[in-house]
Amino acid sequence: MKPTPVLETLNLTKVFPGVVALDDVSLTLYPGEVLGLVGENGAGKSTLMKLIGGVFPPTRGRIRYRGEEVQFRTPKDALDAGISIVYQELNLIPHLSVAENIFINRLPRRRGFVDWGRLYRDAARILEASGMGEIDPRAVVSGLPIGVKQSVEIAKALSYDARVLLLDEPTSSLTGPEIENLFGVIRRLQEQGIGIVYVSHHLDEIFEITDRVHVLRDGRTVVEMPTAETTEEAIVARMVGRDLQDIYYKGDHRPGEVALEARGLSEAVLDGVDFYVRRSEVVGIYGLLGSGRTELLKAIVGARPLRAGEVRLRGRPVRFRHPQEAARAGVIYSSEDRKGENLFFGQPIWKNETYLALQIGRFVRMGFAQVAEERRAAEAYSRKLGVKAPSIDVDVYHLSGGNQQKVCLAKALINDPEVVLLDEPTRGIDVGAKLEIYKLIAELADQGKAVVFVSSELPEVIGCADRVYTMAGGRITAELTGKAITEENVLRYCLQTASPGEAAP
Secondary structure, three states: OOOOOOEEEEEEEEEEOOEEEEEEEEEEEOOOOEEEEEOOOOOOHHHHHHHHOOOOOOOEEEEEEOOEEEOOOOHHHHHHHOEEEEOOOOOOOOOOEHHHHHOOOOOOEEOOEEOHHHHHHHHHHHHHHOOOOOOOOOOEHHHOOHHHHHHHHHHHHHOOOOOEEEEEOOOOOOOHHHHHHHHHHHHHHHHOOOEEEEEOOOHHHHHHHOOEEEEEEOOEEEEEEEHHHOOHHHHHHHHHOOOHHHOOOOOOOOOOOEEEEEEEEEOOOOOOEEEEEEOOEEEEEEEOOOOOHHHHHHHHOOOOOOOEEEEEEOOEEEOOOOHHHHHHHOEEEEOOOHHHHHOOOOOEHHHHHHHHHHHOOOOEEOOEEOHHHHHHHHHHHHHHHOOOOOOOOOEHHHOOHHHHHHHHHHHHHOOOOOEEEEEOOOOOOOHHHHHHHHHHHHHHHHOOOEEEEEOOOHHHHHHHOOEEEEEEOOEEEEEEEHHHOOHHHHHHHHOOOOOOOOOOO
């Protein structure tokens, strides 16, 4: 016999002016359970979380908490009842201690003064009970790693005696070890009977940490079922409303002459790499971490110094000293690290999209930037790539991961390059945004451009590339074409070492 649900939403609907954000959604969460909540951007995940958390009321429908119907008028009502949300953007005060952040606005007092001893004891108790006992409650938050800050945010939520915890993309800024630590905390909370809603677009995490999964599409429930009874492919198909084989775009490309060629490239990681890409062709590069795939793209554009070998563009030897030189010549590199290397947070969309173009002399006349031309170009490319924002003046920091990635691509394509080198173009974005980028990659090849992309996701390499190079140990281990591009072949060759230039049979 199943226990009484700790949380239920019954036919929840939320209508904003002109938009049905959530339509008849019924969700069930049991004590000690982790329920995955997945869907594309705009599917209704955030709206559902905010309805449960009292941010705004539903237009129709009911919420039942611990067996009783509730109506939260404010987030404080939900907090006081025991429902806490940990948002993707952490809400901590950097110059205060861990303990002060946990009990912010609720500091214990004695004779009118803060009772520091009790504050630190209470914080230590909550941290210990949640499996975070190694965190010093006296430590100043600004000096903590992001993973520890995430744990402090969870401890703050639990300090309200939470029985339901809603986690919104909790691993978006975490490293691998930090994610494992977070999962340890979640399992500890499960043992205490706390129900957890886990929102993520990382399906590998959904399958590792959740018991059941709830899929939303266009504001409606598609399915709610045990995670063990489904697959990543089935979930993706339900999220986007089509079968997996229809997700990837591989155009009927007819490659032209060789646009870019590498011969015997060697540097600190690379060891005699040969490869080429033709006009109207999409080439995928796949390898395990440390195989040299990113280093190859960076070496081509001059971001890493070559020890030996040469790069040829349109058949002529070139040696780029900096990515800007490569960009001037028509070879554009888009980094895997969009936050660290590709975008300028604190700056609007249009300035991010035109930054590289300005550096190589576009939109400049007589030494002055032509702002009106910049804005027109940014407006056009934002519209073309489907950047979802009220205007191009919005700070890129406030965009979703998928829209940030589209800005990165606009920054590259606004220069009308001949060769496009994309490093992990779909990392950290939702399925819907990935779909748009797959389509864009195919369209670039249709326009006659030579496209090379590196990816850690094997299905998208197989699904999008006309040819595939596998890498291991800084070398090309195989070149695969046509029917030879299979998961088995790609994995086999990226796990072996081959002589430079060796191709698969």
